[in-house]
Amino acid sequence: xxxxxxxxxxxxxxxxxxxxxxxxxxxxxxxxxxxxxxxxxxxxxxxxxxxxxxxxxxxxxxxxxxxxxxxxxxxxxxxxxxxxxxxxxxxxxxxxxxxxxxxxxxxxxxxxxxxxxxxxxxxxxxxxxxxxxxxxxxxxxxxxxxxxxxxxxxxxxxxxxxxxxxxxxxxxxxxxxxxxxxxxxxxxxxxxxxxxxxxxxxxxxxxxxxxxxxxxxxxxxxxxxxxxxxxxxxxxxxxxxxxxxxxxxxxxxxxxxxxxxxxxxxxxxxxxxxxxxxxxxxxxxxxxxxxxxxxxxxxxxxxxxxxxxxxxxxxxxxxxxxxxxxxxxxxxxxxxxxxxxxxxxxxxxxxxxxxxxxxxxxxxxxxxxxxxxxxxxxxxx
Numbered sequence: 456x457x458x459x460x461x462x463x464x465x466x467x468x469x470x471x472x473x474x475x476x477x478x479x480x481x482x483x484x485x486x487x488x489x490x491x492x493x494x495x496x497x498x499x500x501x502x503x504x505x506x507x508x509x510x511x512x513x514x515x516x517x518x519x520x521x522x523x524x525x526x527x528x529x530x531x532x533x534x535x536x537x538x539x540x541x542x543x544x545x546x547x548x549x550x551x552x553x554x555x556x557x558x559x560x561x562x563x564x565x566x567x568x569x570x571x572x573x574x575x576x577x578x579x580x581x582x583x584x585x586x587x588x589x590x591x592x593x594x595x596x597x598x599x600x601x602x603x604x605x606x607x608x609x610x611x612x613x614x615x616x617x618x619x620x621x622x623x624x625x626x627x628x629x630x631x632x633x634x635x636x637x638x639x640x641x642x643x644x645x646x647x648x649x650x651x652x653x654x655x656x657x658x659x660x661x662x663x664x665x666x667x668x669x670x671x672x673x674x675x676x677x678x679x680x681x682x683x684x685x686x687x688x689x690x691x692x693x694x695x696x697x698x699x700x701x702x703x704x705x706x707x708x709x710x711x712x713x714x715x716x717x718x719x720x721x722x723x724x725x726x727x728x729x730x731x732x733x734x735x736x737x738x739x740x741x742x743x744x745x746x747x748x749x750x751x752x753x754x755x756x757x758x759x760x761x762x763x764x765x766x767x768x769x770x771x772x773x774x775x776x777x778x779x780x781x782x783x784x785x786x787x788x789x790x791x792x793x794x795x796x797x798x799x800x801x802x803x804x805x806x807x808x809x810x811x812x813x814x815x816x817x818x819x820x821x822x823x824x825x826x827x828x829x830x831x832x833x834x835x836x
Contacts, residue, residue, distance in 0.1 A: 456499075456501060457476055457478060457501070457503065457534065457542075458501055458542070461474060461476075461534055461542070462542065464536075465536070466535065466536035466540070469534055469535050469536055470535065473533055473534075473535075474533070474534045475531070475532070475533055475534075475547075476531070476532065476533075476534050476544060477529070477530070477531045478496070478498070478503065478529070478530060478544075479496075479498060479527065479528065479529040479530070479552060480496030480497050480498030480501075480503070480527070480528070481496060481497055481498065481525060481526070481527055481555075481581065482494060482495075482496055482522060482523075482524055482525065482526045482527070482528055483495045483496065483497050483502070483524060483525075483559075484524070485519070485522060485524065487519060490508065490509040490510070490516075491506065491507060491508045491509065492506075492507040492516075492519055493505065493506060493507070494507065496528065496530070497581075499587075500587045500588065500591070503542060503543070503544060504537070504541050504542065504543040504544070505530060505532075505543065505544050505546055505549075506532075506543050506544065506545045506546060507519060507546055507549070508545065508546070511532075511545065511546060511547060512546060512547075512548070512549075515548065515549065521551075522551065523554070523555055523558075524555070524558070524559055525555025525557075525558070525559045525581070526551060526552075526553065526554055526555045527551075527552040527553040527555075528549050528550060528551055528552055529549065529550040529552050530544055530546055530548070530549045530550075531546070531547050531548050531549075532544040532545045532546040532547045532548075533545045533547070559578070559581060559582060560578060560582050569675070572586075592711060592712070595710075595711045596707055596711050597664060597682075599706075599707045599710045599711050600664065600684060600703070600707055601664070602710075603703055603706055603707060604662050604686065604703075607660070607699075608660055609660040609661060609662045609686060609688075610658055610660060610661050610662075611661075611662055611663065611664070612650070612653060612658075612661050612662070612663055613663060613665065614643075614646045614649035614650060614653075614663060614665075615643065615649060616642060616643050616665075616666070617631070617633070617640045617641070617642065617643070618640065618641045618642075618643050618644075618648075619638070619640060619641075620641065621641040621644060622644070622645075622647075622648050623643065623644050623645030623646065623647035623648050624644045624645040624647065624669075626644045626669040626670075626671060627669065627670045627671055628641040628642060628644055628668070628669070628670055629641065629642040629668050629670045629679075630642075642668035643667060643668060644667060644668065644669055645667055645683070645685065646663050646665065646667070646685050647685065650662075650663060650685060650686075650687050651687065653687075654687050654689055659688070659689035659690070660686070660687070660688050660689065661686065661687050662684060662685065662686035662687075663684070663685055663686075664682065664683075664684045665682065665683070666680050666681070666682055666683075667680070667681060667682075667683050668680050669681075676829060691836065692820055692836050693799060693820040693821055693822050693834060693835055693836050696822070696834045696836070697730075697732075697797045697799075697822055697824075697834070698728075698729075700824060700832055700834065701728040701729060701730045701795070701797075702728055704726050704795070705726050705727055705728045708726045715727040719826075719827050720827070722793060722827060724793065724794060724795070724826060724827060725794060725795070726795060730794075730795040730796060730797055730824070731794060731795065731796040731797065732796075732797050732799065733792075733796055733797065733798050733799070734798075734799060734800040735780070735781070735784050735798050735799065735800050735801055735802075736780055736800060736802075738784060738788050738798070739780040739781070739783040739784040739787070739788060740780070742783060742784070742787040742788050743762075743766075743783055743787070746766060746787070748762055748766070753773075753776050753779040753780065753783075754776050759773055759774070759776075759779050763779070763782070766783065766786060766787065767786055768782045768783060768786045769782060769786075775804065777802040777803075777804040777805065777817070778802075778804060778805065780802070781801075781802065781805050784798070789825055789828060789830075790828045791828070792825040792826075792827075792828055793826075793827055793828065794826070795824065795825070795826045796824070796825050796826075797822045797823070797824055798822060798823050798824075798825060799821065799822040800812070800818050801818070801819055801821040801822075801823075801835075802817060802818065802819070803816070803817050803818065803819050804817070806819045806821045806835060808835070809821040809835035809836070810835070810836045819835065820835060820836045821833075821834065821835035821836075822834050822835070
């Protein structure tokens with residue numbers, strides 16, 4: 456591209472080379488000043504200034520009034536730098552390629568409504584400069600994930616989207632009807648059950664990156680349809696999977712971003728391994744003690760009924776001693792987990808599909824990964 460080839464050249468270098476270039480893009484600005492005009496086009500995240508001169512363009516200069524912001528145009532001219540150092544094309548000719556029939560959102564305020572940005576991503580990409588890099592980063596991240604999993608001898612598979620039962624996770628499903636079979640089907644909540652069948656069938660390492668559907672609430676961290684990677688590895692414990700996961704995330708971060716030190720909503724985060732480990736029950740009990748809850752108060756229904764509302768916890772999710780501790784952790788501890796943290800030693804009561812820890816009747820070999828207060832991964836053996 457023009458930037459990769461000439462972006463480092465000085466004004467003197469460009470004056471000496473006088474390179475002739477061609478490109479196309481969406482017209483974002485146009486300012487006429489008598490016998491010349493300046494504009495900007497953008498394509499693929501690259502923004503270039505254009506110089507329209509009556510002397511160079513002749514009759515075509517008079518047709519600038521027919522251009523609207525948002526139009527796609529092709530341009531050809533000589534590349535130079537202005538006195539302010541901006542890379543600019545002095546146009547020899549321009550060609551309208553596609554008309555924009557609807558006005559773009561107002562220039563300076565952009566498209567700031569979050570819901571509108573989500574519903575009209577094409578406008579978001581046009582007017583908000585920070586959106587396109589996020590899309591490109593996501594694409595490269597998924598490619599890096601696939602590469603990493605392949606190098607670790609995992610086989611990528613695709614499993615059914617339409618399930619005969621609503622299984623694989625605890626969530627409300629989308630329901631549909633198959634006319635030919637005359638039966639009710641469900642958009643998948645998770646691919647878990649089918650991936651496990653592949654392991655049983657003889658594929659010891661499998662993964663899938665695909666869509667899941669959950670007919671529940673919508674906010675900035677939850678969507679009815681979302682992309683998730685799920686993988687299964689035979690002969691591995693939760694400890695093995697934690698080590699594998701932190702290595703995977705660190706590798707992808709370095710490959711895509713060039714560093715394991717990232718910023719999320721202004722907060723610095725480190726994806727460098729090893730991540731912090733935290734046992735759930737001790738963390739929950741410590742948080743309860745800090746808030747004046749007597750040790751063991753949650754062992755009785757009366758104690759749970761008294762303390763759950765005081766702590767901002769959901770009484771419906773805290774109806775047993777073990778569930779009280781899990782709810783206490785999720786309410787009081789989880790929001791404070793900024794740096795990547797593996798939480799392990801989950802109670803059997805909330806993890807029915809997990810293997811019991813050796814020598815324990817009530818603790819399972821399970822972990823969850825939290826970053827910036829959000830759950831990013833859930834794993835178990």
